[in-house]
Structure formats: C-alpha cells, structure tokens
Amino acid sequence: MNGEWKARRKPTQARAIATWDAIVEACAQVLRDEGAAAVSTNRIAEVAGVSIGSLYQYFPNKESVLLALADREVETLRDNLEALLRVSGDLHAEVVVEQVIRGMFAMREQHVLLMRVAQADRDLPDMASRRVAVAESLRDMVRRLLARRKGQVREMDADVVSFVIVHAIQGNLQAIDGGLEPWFLSKDELIDEIVALVVRYVRADPPAG
Amino acid sequence: MNGEWKARRKPTQARAIATWDAIVEACAQVLRDEGAAAVSTNRIAEVAGVSIGSLYQYFPNKESVLLALADREVETLRDNLEALLRVSGDLHAEVVVEQVIRGMFAMREQHVLLMRVAQADRDLPDMASRRVAVAESLRDMVRRLLARRKGQVREMDADVVSFVIVHAIQGNLQAIDGGLEPWFLSKDELIDEIVALVVRYVRADPPAG
Amino acid sequence: MNGEWKARRKPTQARAIATWDAIVEACAQVLRDEGAAAVSTNRIAEVAGVSIGSLYQYFPNKESVLLALADREVETLRDNLEALLRVSGDLHAEVVVEQVIRGMFAMREQHVLLMRVAQADRDLPDMASRRVAVAESLRDMVRRLLARRKGQVREMDADVVSFVIVHAIQGNLQAIDGGLEPWFLSKDELIDEIVALVVRYVRADPPAG
Amino acid sequence: MNGEWKARRKPTQARAIATWDAIVEACAQVLRDEGAAAVSTNRIAEVAGVSIGSLYQYFPNKESVLLALADREVETLRDNLEALLRVSGDLHAEVVVEQVIRGMFAMREQHVLLMRVAQADRDLPDMASRRVAVAESLRDMVRRLLARRKGQVREMDADVVSFVIVHAIQGNLQAIDGGLEPWFLSKDELIDEIVALVVRYVRADPPAG
DNA sequence: TATGAATGAGCATTCATTCAT
DNA sequence: GATGAATGAATGCTCATTCAT
Numbered sequence: 001m002n003g004e005w006k007a008r009r010k011p012t013q014a015r016a017i018a019t020w021d022a023i024v025e026a027c028a029q030v031l032r033d034e035g036a037a038a039v040s041t042n043r044i045a046e047v048a049g050v051s052i053g054s055l056y057q058y059f060p061n062k063e064s065v066l067l068a069l070a071d072r073e074v075e076t077l078r079d080n081l082e083a084l085l086r087v088s089g090d091l092h093a094e095v096v097v098e099q100v101i102r103g104m105f106a107m108r109e110q111h112v113l114l115m116r117v118a119q120a121d122r123d124l125p126d127m128a129s130r131r132v133a134v135a136e137s138l139r140d141m142v143r144r145l146l147a148r149r150k151g152q153v154r155e156m157d158a159d160v161v162s163f164v165i166v167h168a169i170q171g172n173l174q175a176i177d178g179g180l181e182p183w184f185l186s187k188d189e190l191i192d193e194i195v196a197l198v199v200r201y202v203r204a205d206p207p208a209g
Numbered sequence: 210m211n212g213e214w215k216a217r218r219k220p221t222q223a224r225a226i227a228t229w230d231a232i233v234e235a236c237a238q239v240l241r242d243e244g245a246a247a248v249s250t251n252r253i254a255e256v257a258g259v260s261i262g263s264l265y266q267y268f269p270n271k272e273s274v275l276l277a278l279a280d281r282e283v284e285t286l287r288d289n290l291e292a293l294l295r296v297s298g299d300l301h302a303e304v305v306v307e308q309v310i311r312g313m314f315a316m317r318e319q320h321v322l323l324m325r326v327a328q329a330d331r332d333l334p335d336m337a338s339r340r341v342a343v344a345e346s347l348r349d350m351v352r353r354l355l356a357r358r359k360g361q362v363r364e365m366d367a368d369v370v371s372f373v374i375v376h377a378i379q380g381n382l383q384a385i386d387g388g389l390e391p392w393f394l395s396k397d398e399l400i401d402e403i404v405a406l407v408v409r410y411v412r413a414d415p416p417a418g
Numbered sequence: 419m420n421g422e423w424k425a426r427r428k429p430t431q432a433r434a435i436a437t438w439d440a441i442v443e444a445c446a447q448v449l450r451d452e453g454a455a456a457v458s459t460n461r462i463a464e465v466a467g468v469s470i471g472s473l474y475q476y477f478p479n480k481e482s483v484l485l486a487l488a489d490r491e492v493e494t495l496r497d498n499l500e501a502l503l504r505v506s507g508d509l510h511a512e513v514v515v516e517q518v519i520r521g522m523f524a525m526r527e528q529h530v531l532l533m534r535v536a537q538a539d540r541d542l543p544d545m546a547s548r549r550v551a552v553a554e555s556l557r558d559m560v561r562r563l564l565a566r567r568k569g570q571v572r573e574m575d576a577d578v579v580s581f582v583i584v585h586a587i588q589g590n591l592q593a594i595d596g597g598l599e600p601w602f603l604s605k606d607e608l609i610d611e612i613v614a615l616v617v618r619y620v621r622a623d624p625p626a627g
Numbered sequence: 628m629n630g631e632w633k634a635r636r637k638p639t640q641a642r643a644i645a646t647w648d649a650i651v652e653a654c655a656q657v658l659r660d661e662g663a664a665a666v667s668t669n670r671i672a673e674v675a676g677v678s679i680g681s682l683y684q685y686f687p688n689k690e691s692v693l694l695a696l697a698d699r700e701v702e703t704l705r706d707n708l709e710a711l712l713r714v715s716g717d718l719h720a721e722v723v724v725e726q727v728i729r730g731m732f733a734m735r736e737q738h739v740l741l742m743r744v745a746q747a748d749r750d751l752p753d754m755a756s757r758r759v760a761v762a763e764s765l766r767d768m769v770r771r772l773l774a775r776r777k778g779q780v781r782e783m784d785a786d787v788v789s790f791v792i793v794h795a796i797q798g799n800l801q802a803i804d805g806g807l808e809p810w811f812l813s814k815d816e817l818i819d820e821i822v823a824l825v826v827r828y829v830r831a832d833p834p835a836g
Numbered sequence: 837t838a839t840g841a842a843t844g845a846g847c848a849t850t851c852a853t854t855c856a857t
Numbered sequence: 858g859a860t861g862a863a864t865g866a867a868t869g870c871t872c873a874t875t876c877a878t
Contacts, residue, residue, distance in 0.1 A: 015857095016862065035332040040847060051864045056849065119328060123246055128388050135389050159393045164381060164402050171380015172373060178337075180344050180376075184368045193373050197410050206415040225837095249872055260839045261874085271873065433878090434841065453750040459869060469843045474870065537746060541662055546806050553807050577811045582799060582820050585807075589798015590791060597755045598762050598794075602786045611791050619824050624833040643858090667851055678860045679853085689852065 020058050022048040027069045031116050041065070063124050066117055070130040073114035077134060080107050081141045088145060093152045093203070096145060098195045101169055104138070105191065108173045115174075138166045146202065153202045165198055229267050231257040236278045240325055250274070272333050275326050279339040282323035286343060289316055290350045297354060302361045302411070305354060307404045310378055313347070314400065317382050347375045355411065362411045374407055438476050440466040445487045449534050459483070481542050484535055488548040491532035495552060498525050499559045506563060511570045511621070514563060516613045519587055522556070523609065526591045533592075556584045564620065571620045583616055647685050649675040654696045658743055668692070690751050693744050697757040700741035704761060707734050708768045715772060720779045720829070723772060725822045728796055731765065732818065735800050765793045773829065780829045792825055 026048035030039050041062050045052045059065045084103045088096050108115070118131050142162040146153060172194050176187065185193075235257035239248050250271050254261040268274045293312045297305050317324070327340050351371040355362060381403050385396065394402075444466035448457050459480050463470045477483045502521045506514050526533070536549050560580040564571060590612050594605065603611075653675035657666050668689050672679040686692045711730045715723050735742070745758050769789040773780060799821050803814065812820075 013862080019862075037330075037332050041849080042847070052849085053851085053864050054862075057862070060849095062848065123244055131387060132389060135384065157393075159391070160398070160402055163384070163391060163394060164399070164406055167380040167384040168377035168406060169380070171376040171378070171383065174380065174383075175344065175372070175376040178340060180341055182368070182372060184366075185372060189369065190373070193369050197373055197377060197406070200409045201406050228838095250874080251872065262839050262876085263837085265874070266837075431841080437841075455748075455750050458867080460867085470870080471843055471872085472841075475841070478870095480869065537749070541664055549805060550807060553802065575811075577809070578816070578820055581802070581809060581812060582817070582824055585798040585802040586795035586824060587798070589794040589796070589801065592798065592801075593762065593790070593794040596758060598759055600786070600790060602784075603790060607787065608791070611787050615791055615795060615824070615828050618827045646859095668853080669851065680855085680860050681858085683853070684858075 016058075019048075019050055019054055022050055023055055023058060023065060024068050024072055026050075027065050028072075028113055031069070032113055036116060036119075039066070063121060063126075066121055066124070067126055067130070070114060070117045070127065073111055073117065074130055074133050074137070077107060077111055077114065078137050080110075081137055085141060085144060093149055094195060094199050096149075097198050098191065100142070100145065101191050101194050101198075104169055105173055105187075108177060112177060135166065138170075139163055142166055152204070154204045156202070161202065165201065168197060169194055225267075228257075228259060228263060231259060232264055232267060232274060233277050233281055235259075236274050237281075237322055240278070241322055245325060245328075248275070272330060272335075275330055275333070276335055276339070279323065279326045279336065282320055282326065283339055283342045283346070286316060286320055286323065287346050289319075290346055294350060294353060302358055303404060303408050305358075306407050307400065309351070309354065310400050310403050310407075313378055314382055314396075317386065321386065344375065347379075348372055351375055361413070363413045365411070370411065374410065377406060377410075378403055434476075437466075437468055437472055440468055441473055441476060441483060442486050442490055444468075445483050446490075446531055449487070450531055454534060454537075457484070481539060481544075484539055484542070485544055485548070488532060488535045488545065491529055491535065492548055492551050492555070495525060495529055495532065496555050499555055503559060503562060511567050512613060512617050514567075515616050516609065518560070518563065519609050519612050519616070522587055523591055523605075526595060530595060533595075553584065556588075557581055560584055570622070572622045574620070579620065583619065586615060586619075587612055643685075646675075646677055646681060649677060650682055650685060650692060651695050651699055653677075654692050655699075655740055658696070659740055663743055663746075666693070690748060690753075693748055693751070694753055694757070697741065697744045697754065700738055700744065701757055701760045701764070704734060704738055704741065705764050707737075708764055712768060712771060720776055721822060721826050723776075724825050725818065727769070727772065728818050728821055728825075731796055732800055732814075735804065739804065762793065765797075766790055769793055779831070781831045783829070788829065792828065795824060795828075796821055 023044060026044045026046075027039065030043055030047055034043070039062075041055055042052055044065060045055045048055070055065070059068065080103070084100065088099060091099070114130075114134065118127055118134070121127050139159075139162045142165050143158050146158060146162065172190065175181070176190065181187070232253060235253045235255075236248065239252055239256055243252075248271075250264055251261055253274060254264045257264070264274070268277070289312075293309065297308060300308070323339075323343065327336055327343070330336055348368075348371045351374050352367045355367055355371065381399065384390070385399065390396070441462060444462045444464075445457065448461055448465055452461075457480075459473055460470055462483060463473045466473070473483070477486065498521070502518065506517060509517070532548075532552065536545060536552070539545055557577075557580045560583050561576050564576060564580065590608065593599070594608065599605070650671060653671045653673075654666065657670055657674055661670070666689075668682055669679055671692060672682045675682070682692070686695070707730075711727070715726060718726070741757075741761065745754055745761070748754055766786075766789045769792050770785050773785060773789065799817065802808070803817065808814070
C-alpha cells in the first residue's frame with residue numbers, strides 16, 4: 001500500500017493516453033465480466049493488452065485504477081444527467097418524474113459498473129467521495145427539476161426532499177439489479193409505482209376540510 | 210473453491226455445536242472489528258480458538274462460513290421483526306410507520322453485520338438468497354402492518370406497495386450509513402421525512418372534485 | 419515491510435524445528451554459495467526444500483530470516499571463543515596472542531558468513547545489535563586473556579585496549595578476506611606481524627632512562 | 628546484466644561531459660541521501676534530470692554507474708592524501724601519526740560514500756579493484772611518511788608494516804562509523820589510543836639488556 | 837476428532853533494460 | 858542525440874485448503 005490513490009499522472013502523449021485509457025477500460029471490463037473478485041492488476045494489464053509494468057507507470061497501485069474508473073463513470077453519469085435535464089423541458093410533473101426514473105434506471109443499467117466499483121472497495125477511503133459525488137449529482141438534478149415546477153408541487157425543503165427522492169428511487173432500483181426483482185412485478189410496473197410514490201410525495205396537499 | 214456452499218452439516222453433539230457456533234461468532238467478530246478485508250479462514254479459526262483443521266471439518270470453505278453467519282443474522286432479523294409486529298398493536302398509521310422505520314433503522318444499526326456479509330461476497334451466488342430473505346421478511350412485515358389498517362389506507366396491491374416501501378426506506382437508510390449523511394439533515398429529520406414519504410404514498414386519496 | 423524482525427516463534431515440535439533449521443541453513447547456504455544478491459525468500463525456500471508458505475509460517479519477512487541466521491552465527495562464535503579461552507591456559511603472552519589471532523582468523527574463515535549477513539543488510543536496524551554482539555564477545559575474550567596476564571603487560575584501561583586490539587585485528591583480517599591480500603605477504607607472515615603489533619602495544623614499557 | 632562494467636565511454640564533448648557528470652553526481656546523491664537500497668537507474672536518471680534513455684547511452688548498466696562513482700571517489704581520496712603528505716612536513720612521529728589518523732578519519736567521514744559504494748555491490752567483481760586502489764593509496768601514504776622518518780623508527784619491512792598499520796586504523800575507524808562506538812571511549816580518546824598502538828608498533832626497540 | 841504443519845497458486849509491486857519515435 | 862513509453866522477469870508476501878499425525 002502506498003498512500004497515494006491518484007493516478008501518477010494523466011499523460012498527454014497520444015500513445016500514452018491510449019495506454020491509460022486501455023487500462024481503465026480493461027478494469028471496467030474485468031469488473032463487469034468477471035466480477036470484483038477477479039480484479040487484479042495482472043488481469044487488468046492482461047486484458048488491456050499492456051504489460052504490468054506499464055500499468056504501474058500510470059497508476060501507483062491497484063486502488064488508483066479503480067478510483068480512475070470511478071471518476072470516469074462519475075463523469076459520464078453527469079453528462080447523462082445534463083442531457084436528461086435538457087430534454088425534460090416543461091412537461092407535466094408525472095411525465096417528467098417517470099422520465100427521470102427511466103433515465104436513472106437506464107443509467108443504472110449502464111452504470112452498474114460505477115456501483116460495483118463504489119462497493120468493490122468500500123474500505124478505500126477515497127472511494128467515499130465518489131459515492132458522495134454520485135448522490136450529489138442525482139440530487140442536484142432532482143432539485144432543478146422541482147424548481148422548474150414550483151406551482152405544481154407543495155411548499156417544501158428542496159434539499160431534504162431531493163435527498164429522500166433520490167435514495168428512495170435508488171433503493172428500489174438497487175433492489176432490482178441486486179437480483180431481488182420479484183415475480184409479481186415487472187420492471188415497468190415497478191417504475192409506474194415509483195412514479196406514484198414520488199408524485200404523491202411532492203404534490204400539493206388538498207385544501208384542508 | 211469447491212462448489213459446496215453449505216456447511217458440511219449443522220452438528221448435533223453439544224461440543225460440536227459449541228465449536229460450530231464459535232466459528233460463526235468469530236467470523237462475525239472479525240467482520241465487525243477488523244473489516245471485511247481481514248476475514249480469512251486462518252484468522253477466523255484463530256479468533257474462534259480452534260485449529261484451522263477444525264474449521265474445515267465443519268465448513269467446506271470460507272464462503273460457507275459467511276453464509277452460515279448470514280443465516281444466523283437473517284434469523285435474528287426475523288425475530289426482531291416479529292417482536293416489532295407484536296408491539297405495534299393498533300396504533301395510528303403515522304405512528305406505526307414511524308415506529309417501523311425507527312425499528313428498521315435500529316435493526317440496520319444492529320445488523321450492519323448482515324449487510325456487510327451480504328455485500329462482502331456479492332459474487333457468491335448463494336448470498337443472493339439471503340438478500341432475498343431479508344427483503345422478503347421486511348416486506349412481509351410491512352404487508353401485515355398495512356393489512357391491519359385496511360380502513361386508513363387506500364386500495365392497493367399489497368405486494369407491490371410493500372416492495373416499494375421497503376426499498377424506499379432501505380435506500381434512504383443505506384444512504385446514511387454509507388456515509389452520505391448530509392449536513393442539512395439530521396437522522397431524526399430524515400426519519401420524519403421518510404415517514405412523510407410513506408404516509409403520503411399509502412393514505413387514502415381525497416375524494417375527487 | 420512489517421516492523422517485526424523477529425522470527426514468528428521458535429517452534430517446538432520436531433518436524434517444525436527441522437523446517438525452521440532447514441530455512442536458516444538454506445539462507446546460510448545461499449548467502450555463502452550464491453552471494454548476498456541471490457538471497458530471496460523464494461530461493462531460500464527452494465534450497466530448504468520447503469514451500470514458500472512454510473517459510474512465512476516461521477518468519478514474518480525476509481529480514482527476520484537473515485536476523486535468525488545472524489543469531490545462530492553469533493551463538494557459535496561465542497561457543498568458539500569459550501573453547502579458545504579454555505585451552506589458552508597460562509601460556510606466555512606472545513604465544514597466546516598468536517593463538518588468539520589464529521583463532522579469530524579461523525573463526526573468520528568459518529564466519530565469513532556472519533560478516534556477510536551483518537553487511538548484507540546494513541540498513542536493517544536490528545542487524546546493528548548483532549554487530550555489537552560480535553564485537554562485544556571478541557572484546558570480552560581479549561579482556562579476560564589480558565586479565566590473566568596482569569604481570570606481563572603494562573598498566574592500562576582494559577576496555578579501551580581490548581577495543582583497539584579487537585578492531586585492529588579485525589581490520590587486518592577483513593583486508594585479507596576482502597581480497598586485499600597482497601603479493602608481498604603470506605597469511606602466516608601477516609599473522610606474525612599482527613602479533614607483533616599487539617604485543618608491542620600491550621607489553622610493559624622499559625624503565626625510563 | 629551485461630558483462631561490461633565500464634562506462635561506454637567517457638565522452639569528450641562539453642554537453643555530453645556535463646550529462647555524464649550529472650549522472651554520476653546523481654548516483655552519489657541518491658546513495659548519500661536515500662541509502663543504497665534506493666539506488667536505481669530510474670531514480671538516478673530522475674535526480675540527474677536526464678531521461679533513462681540518456682543514462683543508458685553513457686552507461687551500459689547500473690553497475691557501471693556505481694563503478695564510475697567509485698572511480699571518482701578514489702580520485703578525490705588520492706588528492707586528499709597528497710595534500711596531507713604535503714603539509715605533514717618534518718613533524719615528530721607521534722604528531723604526524725596523529726595527523727594521519729585524523730586525516731584518515733576526516734576522509735572517512737567525507738568518503739563514507741566510497742565505502743558505501745564499495746560495499747553496496749560487493750558481489751560486483753570489478754568493485755574489488757577499487758577497494759584495492761583505496762588500500763594501496765593509503766598504504767602508499769604511510770610508506771612515504773615512514774620513509775621520511777628513517778631514524779626515528781625501527782628497522783622493518785615497509786610494505787608489511789604499512790599494510791598492518793593501515794588496516795589496523797581502518798578496522799578501528801570502521802568500528803566507529805559502523806555504530807560500534809562504545810560508551811567508554813570518545814572519538815578523541817580512541818584516536819589517542821590508536822596513535823599509541825601505531826607508535827609503539829614502529830618505534831625503535833630499546834637496546835636489549 | 838482435533839491439530840497445525842505444509843502447500844502453492846496467486847497477488848501487488850519494482851526495476852533494469854530496450855527501442856520506436 | 859535524446860526521450861520516455863513499454864517490457865516482463867523477479868520479488869516479497871498472503872491465504873484457502875489439504876493431510877499426516
């Protein structure tokens with residue numbers, strides 16, 4: 001172990017960049033196809049088609065490769081969220097909520113990887129900040145969506161509500177790709193139900209009486 | 210690796226049972242006190258005060274020990290849930306929801322262990338069934354609580370709703386003990402907010418018009 | 419690296435002792451026959467006819483093997499010195515000095531090993547104490563020899579004189595087995611000359627005038 | 628490994644000489660500041676501010692760099708000795724002996740580096756010749772000092788005596804900077820005592836009777 | 837039945853050296 | 858000539874598992 005969890009340097013020469021990317025991508029691939037337990041520097045180098053020495057030229061240790069992968073995934077997650085926000089326009093709340101959830105769902109499928117990385121080394125201190133980054137990005141998106149619909153939703157603390165929503169959705173999505181998908185519930189039905197959960201949570205209360 | 214994930218046998222003789230328990234407890238202890246990375250058969254045997262040979266007399270491999278521990282924890286989780294149900298009586302919905310969430314929260318704190326085991330070897334196929342067992346137990350509790358309050362809640366599919374509720378809660382609790390607890394939200398406030406989420410989700414809709 | 423430089427434990431079972439000894443002896447052999455650069459845990463285990471795992475069962479790291487070897491050599495050095503003292507009887511100073519030097523010389527030849535170990539890892543902090551132990555043992559022997567010949571030698575500080583003598587001899591012996599043996603000087607002539615050096619150093623001064 | 632232990636060539640162009648020197652100096656620096664274990668071609672090149680490729684342009688392998696450094700140090704040692712001889716003039720024997728020892732001592736302190744190099748790779752065959760060179764230089768100096776004082780010293784074989792003297796001194800100096808400096812003896816006292824050793828060794832014998 | 841000595845595949849990491857640019 | 862990306866053999870060490878006693 002080493003104490004440095006950052007990549008030694010993000011190289012600038014073309015060939016070096018290719019190697020760097022190949023290593024991170026190989027890490028992704030191994031994690032995706034062979035599971036967290038199979039992630040070893042030797043395997044990564046092998047899959048990357050690169051010598052073990054090259055791997056250590058760019059990364060001071062195994063953890064730093066995982067961290068680099070996590071950063072890459074956080075990056076693309078953010079891009080996806082921006083795209084989602086851009087298209088969500090001024091649609092009605094229920095529609096947009098469904099869109100968001102479907103979006104998160106799609107992202108999840110696409111980013112199981114990130115979750116695996118994040119969990120793969122939960123003892124690794126710097127991984128925590130990546131988990132925070134993911135949560136923050138999602139929460140930020142929800143906050144902005146709600147802000148655009150001031151009239152349609154009840155008065156509430158945007159920070160709190162967005163936190164609860166994001167993690168309620170995450171919890172349900174996680175249940176599914178953790179293999180907990182139940183026989184009585186299709187993926188689409190589940191999404192409809194989560195929409196109901198969220199919409200009921202934020203919609204304006206009926207006038208008392 | 211071995212292909213068998215079950216304990217070789219749950220022994221019946223008194224001394225053998227003691228040994229078996231000591232091993233599982235040692236596994237729990239190491240996991241709790243030294244972290245998932247420290248869990249090794251040699252360490253478990255050492256902490257259990259048992260020779261490595263004895264460990265392998267009762268368990269065919271490392272994974273089976275973790276599985277046995279998971280089973281033990283699932284068992285006590287179920288007991289805790291039963292207790293919760295017994296005391297929840299006929300309280301008003303909001304009160305009981307809060308109770309349930311606090312209960313789940315307490316259990317989580319108490320059962321971090323189970324979560325750690327469950328995650329510790331997510332590649333281990335048989336661990337999935339334990340995760341299912343946990344989810345099922347929780348869902349069952351929620352279903353029974355809702356059933357007792359037919360009048361206070363809207364018409365709905367108990368299976369679906371209990372699924373969504375359990376995982377919405379789980380997602381939020383997970384966020385907290387994953388270190389995502391945000392500055393703007395105390396644990397108690399979060400619980401209040403989850404109560405709101407659930408209550409709004411299940412409460413009878415106001416008459417249209 | 420590990421921080422522990424001691425053998426994990428000196429075993430008591432017969433088979434275990436045999437393994438322990440085989441490892442230390444293999445270390446000696448590699449050091450003697452293949453040089454300090456060839457000393458690796460894998461090579462030691464191989465030469466010992468033992469698996470690498472067994473080596474690490476008894477020694478926490480490479481350095482501790484070298485240290486154990488150093489201790490073994492210090493031990494036999496002490497035994498040799500005791501023997502030398504026992505036979506030196508009440509011989510005349512010059513004779514006994516020659517004997518001592520020949521003794522040290524013989525030991526040196528026999529203990530090149532110890533010197534190699536001691537130097538092999540001079541960065542290893544605990545090795546220093548072994549070097550001290552060697553020097554102390556030799557000095558102690560000289561001190562005792564001088565004490566027995568009070569009348570034949572001048573008045574002097576035994577600590578100081580024994581220190582100077584031991585290292586003067588060591589320096590010359592070292593020169594030889596460091597490959598510095600010169601064409602103009604046979605080993606025997608050198609010994610005679612060192613005898614002269616020491617005898618002249620300690621003999622009673624002629625009465626002034 | 629390569630079989631060639633000499634520098635590929637000592638370059639003649641100004642810029643090339645600068646590079647060559649930078650590499651040797653960097654080697655010295657690493658050895659001095661970071662210890663023998665830290666000496667690697669990559670580190671040397673880095674400290675020299677030179678690419679690893681350039682290092683291998685001038686030196687066929689790592690050992691040749693150490694050898695070049697050893698040569699440089701032998702060179703300055705010789706210069707120092709010449710200076711010492713020049714100033715020693717016609718002083719009385721005891722005074723000059725003390726001066727010599729102090730001189731050797733100072734040189735040792737200054738040339739720990741050389742000793743470290745010499746020891747750093749004692750398996751390297753060509754390093755032996757550098758050790759010989761050091762010994763020869765010192766012996767030569769002693770021989771010349773004695774020659775100038777023919778009348779004050781006894782009849783003796785200059786080669787033999789100078790050899791014994793040099794290594795007797797070396798042995799004692801080595802003891803000190805090997806960390807064997809004892810509580811009962813200050814550095815100055817030790818030097819006084821070595822002076823006594825040498826003076827008694829070479830002084831004319833009293834007339835028999 | 838219990839013990840613990842022994843095994844060895846496997847992992848993270850280093851470093852001397854080469855060679856395309 | 859200089860650069861530095863790339864190589865890969867080798868090293869220290871861990872840990873699940875077996876088996877003789």
